[in-house]
Amino acid sequence: MNIQPLMLKVDLSDRSYPIFIGENLFTQDLLRRYIRGKQVLIVSNPTVASFYLDAAKSACLDLQCDIVLVPEGEEYKTLATVSEIFDTLVEHKHRRSTTLIALGGGVIGDMTGFAAACYQRGADFIQIPTSLLAQVDAAIGGKTAVNHPKAKNMIGTFYQPRCVITDINTLKTLPDRELRAGIAEIVKAALIWDADFFEWLEKNIMKMLARDSRSLVYAIERSCAIKIKIITMDEKEANIRALLNLGHTFAHAIECELGYGIWLHGEAVAVGIVLAADLSYRLNWFEKDSLLRVKNLLTMAELPIRLPQSSSVPKLLDYMSTDKKRDESGLRFVLLKGIGNAILATDIDMNLVQEILVNHVGEDGD
Ligand SMILES: NC(=O)c1ccc[n+]([C@@H]2O[C@H](COP(=O)([O-])OP(=O)(O)OC[C@H]3O[C@@H](n4cnc5c(N)ncnc54)[C@H](O)[C@@H]3O)[C@@H](O)[C@H]2O)c1
Numbered sequence: 379m380n381i382q383p384l385m386l387k388v389d390l391s392d393r394s395y396p397i398f399i400g401e402n403l404f405t406q407d408l409l410r411r412y413i414r415g416k417q418v419l420i421v422s423n424p425t426v427a428s429f430y431l432d433a434a435k436s437a438c439l440d441l442q443c444d445i446v447l448v449p450e451g452e453e454y455k456t457l458a459t460v461s462e463i464f465d466t467l468v469e470h471k472h473r474r475s476t477t478l479i480a481l482g483g484g485v486i487g488d489m490t491g492f493a494a495a496c497y498q499r500g501a502d503f504i505q506i507p508t509s510l511l512a513q514v515d516a517a518i519g520g521k522t523a524v525n526h527p528k529a530k531n532m533i534g535t536f537y538q539p540r541c542v543i544t545d546i547n548t549l550k551t552l553p554d555r556e557l558r559a560g561i562a563e564i565v566k567a568a569l570i571w572d573a574d575f576f577e578w579l580e581k582n583i584m585k586m587l588a589r590d591s592r593s594l595v596y597a598i599e600r601s602c603a604i605k606i607k608i609i610t611m612d613e614k615e616a617n618i619r620a621l622l623n624l625g626h627t628f629a630h631a632i633e634c635e636l637g638y639g640i641w642l643h644g645e646a647v648a649v650g651i652v653l654a655a656d657l658s659y660r661l662n663w664f665e666k667d668s669l670l671r672v673k674n675l676l677t678m679a680e681l682p683i684r685l686p687q688s689s690s691v692p693k694l695l696d697y698m699s700t701d702k703k704r705d706e707s708g709l710r711f712v713l714l715k716g717i718g719n720a721i722l723a724t725d726i727d728m729n730l731v732q733e734i735l736v737n738h739v740g741e742d743g744d
Contacts, residue, residue, distance in 0.1 A: 401546055629647045
């Protein structure tokens with residue numbers, strides 16, 4: 379039985395857009411409502427394209443439809459890859475009225491959005507997220523970027539899509555490890571904003587891992603609603619939007635230290651969440667019982683809760699110091715005052731941070 383499609387609205391005055399969540403949504407009827415010109419460029423990678431490119435193309439039958447397949451993986455989220463997208467747009471004479479369609483996970487979405495923002499000073503783009511992580515997080519909110527070899531997402535811009543089309547049937551082909559990585563961002567959303575949702579996750583995590591459609595739709599909808607609430611208050615991360623970076627200062631350092639693509643972004647986020655929760659606990663802001671609940675939920679989701687054995691704490695601290703979340707007042711952390719209650723904090727004792735990192739390296743329990 380088909381799940382009734384849902385529509386959420388991101389309300390950002392002239393940059394407002396809908397998010398559709400449901401099954402069998404790759405239809406000409408839906409896509410064409412958000413394409414203004416007569417040209418589209420679909421950006422995807424070979425894996426995702428093998429499953430979904432035909433369906434996406436058939437929704438664009440009466441348009442000039444060009445395709446760029448970029449190599450797969452975080453290590454290709456670079457200016458060089460975006461340059462290939464520009465080459466295709468120019469070679470095929472795409473006008474400013476063209477629409478770029480991101481068909482894939484967060485890597486494809488971030489790069490396509492960035493290319494759309496730059497091409498002829500701004501072309502339309504549509505997000506068709508196919509990984510759980512992109513459906514609950516990356517495809518929403520208009521952050522677009524590529525990586526610098528030494529810092530994640532360092533080169534980018536805010537640029538909102540025309541719409542987001544989340545077809546949960548795409549999750550059927552998503553590898554288990556990628557599904558779990560998406561669950562890390564869902565746990566993050568609940569921890570930041572919504573204690574009831576966190577409790578729901580504790581009760582329903584096994585159903586989500588078993589890919590129960592109704593549970594997935596519910597979790598995607600709740601996560602999107604939390605993100606929408608936050609970004610509509612602070613589109614360009616002047617303040618409250620930074621809460622969405624819970625765990626990310628640590629996660630970006632882990633990804634840089636290991637090398638892009640060794641751990642998945644969501645896996646690094648899971649450990650980052652534990653480190654942020656532990657730091658909050660050590661500052662007496664977060665209950666021991668809450669810390670245990672966070673670790674239990676991530677463990678149930680089969681996500682890592684400790685740093686890789688090979689981690690070098692001095693290097694992690696160094697990467698953290700170049701993170702974007704550093705401003706003039708120093709490194710800014712997102713910490714927890716309770717489940718569903720995140721806050722921004724500066725002036726954190728870096729000796730304490732170092733101690734927590736050391737305590738979390740490798741396999742041993744606490
Ligand atoms: N813009 C934002 O606000 C934001 C937020 C969170 C994360 N991100 C970015 O998102 C990226 C991570 O996204 P991700 O986890 O989607 O990684 P990803 O884009 O690398 O996709 C994960 C993997 O799953 C494959 N895949 C995707 N959909 C599939 C499907 N339906 N079936 C089979 N395979 C499929 C991809 O080919 C890839 O190998 C990072 O670069 C991160 O920085 C951005």
